[in-house]
Amino acid sequence: MSGRPASRPVFLPILAAFTIWAVGFLALYGLQATGCRLGWQDAELLPGVTHLRLALCLLLAGLAAAVVAVVLRLRRLPAGFARTVGLAVSLAAAASTLFSFSGVFWLSLC
Amino acid sequence: MAGCGGDLSALDPAGPFAESIARLWWAMLLGAIPLFALVVGLFLLTVLRPGFGRRLSAKGWIVAGGLALPLPVLTALLGYALFQGEYRLGRPGSEALRVEARARMGQWSFAYPDTPGAPVTVGVLHLPAGRLVEITVTSEDVIHSFWVPRLGGKIDAIPGHETRLRLLAEAPGTFGGVCAEYCGVSHTDMRFTVRAHEAGRYAAELAKAETGAE
Amino acid sequence: MSNEPERHPNAIHRHRALDAIWATGPGLQRLAAVNHNVIGKRFMLTALVFFFIGGVLAMLIRTQLASAQSPFLDPGVYAQVFTMHGTIMMFLFAIPFFEGMAIYLLPKMLGARDLAFPRMSAYGFWCYLFGGGIVVAALVGGVAPDSGWFMYTPLSSRLYTPGINADVWLLGITFVEISAMTAAVEILVTVLKLRAPGMSLDRMPIFAWYMLVVAGMMLIGFPPLILGSILLEAERAFGLPFFDPTRGGDPLLWQHLFWLFGHPEVYIIFLPAAGVLSTLVPVFAGTPLAGYRVVVAAIVSMAFLSFGLWVHHMYAAGIPHVALSFFSAASALVAVPTAVQIFAWLGTLAHGRPRFSVPMLHVFGFFTVFVIGGLTGVMLAMVPFDWQAHDTHFVVAHLHYVLVGGFVFPMMAAAYYWLPHLTGRQPVHHLSKIAFWMVFAGFNLTFFLMHLTGLRGMPRRVHSYPADAGWEALNYLSSVGSFVMAMGFALVALDLLLIARFGRAFRRNPWKAGTLEWAMPTPPTAYGFAALPAIDRRADTLDPDRIGPELAAGRGYLGGTRNGWMETLGVDMATGRPDQVVVLPRPTHLPLATALATGGFFLALLFKVYWAAPLFAAVVLALFLRWTPQTGLTADLGPLPIGRGEEAPHHAEAEAPPSQWAMVFTLAADGTLYVSLLFGAFFLWLSAPNWPPEQLGGTAYPAQALGMLGLLLAAGMGRRAVRKAAGAVPALTAGALGYAAALAGIAWMAWTALPDPTAHAAAASMAAVLAYAGLHAGIGLVLALYGIHRVRRGFVSPRRTLDLRIGRLWHDYTAVAGGVALAFPSLLATLARHGAVP
């Protein structure tokens, strides 16, 4: 057994951002369904803003922050395959996060 | 439009919900044709005319066709479609007239809780024309799907669940309805008819409607 | 045994020596074949037979629908026909076909001599063959599945499908899916570990990236389906009401589990075909693929997105709009990575000097047909439009545009492209063009019109329709088109046969490709490469005409033979630096025997001979243990010379051998299944009617504590065993005792805290979770005992702890999963008690 391979992680940079997206997807869907089941859509915090909507928006903000954090972290990687592909995938994940979940701001919840 | 008619044609709408979806379809079709022509045309040009498109870098091809082209189209389309979906779903408990649809293998039956004294009708759904109707759908056995193409989209009838669908028939008339989800050997024949009556005569028509299967 | 390889004076000598080691024997020895050439071809040929059967069924459908009130098939038969058509095409044709292609091609493209687990691929093949055989036998016997290829329950439940039709699907397809799971693990490990030295990740041929991603998707995508099938079969056979709304189950749970598999499935089918295109287009353009890295990013993005759109099959199920919007948006978004790939191919063509030849004709077929399928896909992703088009012939048209455009045309291109490799003969184009145009024209006539038929209101899965609906002319033309297409397919088949039989022989690399599979003799030898190449650039821009002769002359890695071993190199995942000599197992009948026993298990369940099922399971386990004596070493060897002055350890002494990775990936799939089960129970609480149950149960603290302590002990001892290596017997014995305690705790828990599992889905979920834990503890026990056996037999030393490390992975996982399982009944009971909202 020779010494540890001198390789940097390749898959982590490529998979991290979209894994957050996927987990966030399940979390948002689960939160929405749980909220509807427990009646959180009936309690209004402000006019028109229910507890459930607020919770969903906060969760989405958290997700977006996490994905952006991944993008920023990747920018510090040395140039190379992992960085190029990782950044491309992570930017796609960031765009997807906004694109796929922005319904929580305005669509009917239950 | 010619060739689009028929008792069950989603392209021959008879109410605002089906109408809006048909409009969406025509818009998407109009958008799809040039996109199709573009991609296939580019393929043929690059293959048959070597040198075509070489001035654009390979990266340029990917960015232009893979990102710049689809993203705006998809964003606009999705926004419009979600907006339209919201419009069709509406808010629950609005002033709609309530009707209950019950599915069971081979048969649809309809009850009219908002119309006192109305019988349960089997195979025929009576509606007032020009009035918004909210249909609550459920099933006694397997999954079915309630669909009146000329009035609007479909909604599944799921045992243990109640689903809602809002319909509006613009004018009096008769429309075909089918079960759209495969539900066993009687699936093909699980049709029903929708009769939209003039609003003023609705209660009277419903009162004398027959209960039995047709 | 010697560490030094035997050198061979010339290419002929070398060939003889390697062939004697690698070749599959004649006669009954063929049933013992494990070589990827043989298994890959068997997979593909079997898949083509199923394609033929599925195609005949399609012709029956089209004959029936050609006129409005056709008396040809009665509704019951029609239901079997369309269900079997869909089932065969998806499960028995498309997936196995590309698996076979990957099995055949991947080692060659990667510069390896075989796959990582040849016996597993043989076992997978037999499972596929026998499982498919069961399903087709049911068709012949007139008891085929008949609830549609997605088997919606309650229609597929015991009450509404009392016969064995649904059991055939649930058990037969699960049997077949074993082959998908083995292929997934096999492909992942092979691509990650068995490559030519120097082939770092960013030098892999693009096809390997596609297959890597596809295998990862299969690993996560299939477990929900397998879980759903097990649960539905448990409901049908033993009355556990997971999907029965009258007892706290929910038919929507099935839909979620099915489509959580079913949609990624479409991309699992499309991506290998896209990999073929990414390989072929550059060859015919005469220039490397444009935007290699962007394409890798696109396929990774696509893989993730494709897991976020399963609910687009359930838009009409009354799910709240905001939830639909997530899925609708993801469905639209998945068009972007698709467009990126399409324009990467166009950009490649634009920057090359394209040659037009028969494979390119099929690429043209792909472009036209698939783009239409993609555009209608975006339309269907829009919720309101889908409310109209869902479950109509519009969807039938869409799905065939996607599947035929995105899979069948690329596979025909692949067939014309790689047939010379398989047969050593090159096309002579007589029939190829006319055959293509017939398929193409027939296809479009059949399915283009179907969009309109659907929009004019024709639901799918109807065996007749009213003559006055205005659908008859359209249907008639569709049927005519389908017969033209069928004749076209027959011509393609004939053409390929003629090429294989009468094609021109060629020397090497007929298409001037840049990938390694052309740097070997064609048709290929069993060992593929006489020596393994060193890769110094992207492995689709190589020069096979130069590399081929060098390798044949033994200039490269592993150019000699050693101890009659079947050797190939393992490399560091990222860098491609060689880090082990992987010694592969010899041909054996064990895969066949194990698959037969597995088949016995499934047949026992199918025919409800329940007492026999555990017996067969035990036989399967025993046979699997018989696989192991061939693997491993009983003495430390130290570094082995691998040629070019380099050395690497035997895989049994290596840090990260393939089997260890296989266990990691297997556990990932297993974990996905488990998480799906836990989410499923959570979903029932959220959505199912008739909650909360009358009896909650759920708590028996001493039992739970005993079980958890046992599992912790087993895991701790598993770790200790690795440290003790040859002295691991006491630790492993303690670990086995821990498992015994855990099993006792689980049984106790089931006995005291579990309400009647047939009464309510909550109790059924608890039972399922506990059964899962029990099964894992049982396997853990076997692994601990197996470890003891291996230590006693001398397979373990401080350098050789592989067996114990694999065990440790299992013990760790089981401790976590089992711990959750033991707490789960209490959690679910609490949820049910407190979340009891009207």
Ligand code: HEM
């Ligand atoms: C060979 C030419 C083919 C023809 C003429 C054909 C024809 C049809 C037709 C008419 C239906 C609709 C049946 C109905 O709704 O009543 C259908 C369903 C289907 N086809 Fe095909 N098909 C062909 C090839 C394929 C291929 C290559 C695949 C997949 C790789 C495929 C997958 C399916 C699936 C999944 C269904 C849905 C089955 C169901 O509703 O349960 N077909 N096919």
Ligand SMILES: [Cu+2]
């Ligand atoms: Cu039906």
Ligand SMILES: [Cu+2]
């Ligand atoms: Cu889908």
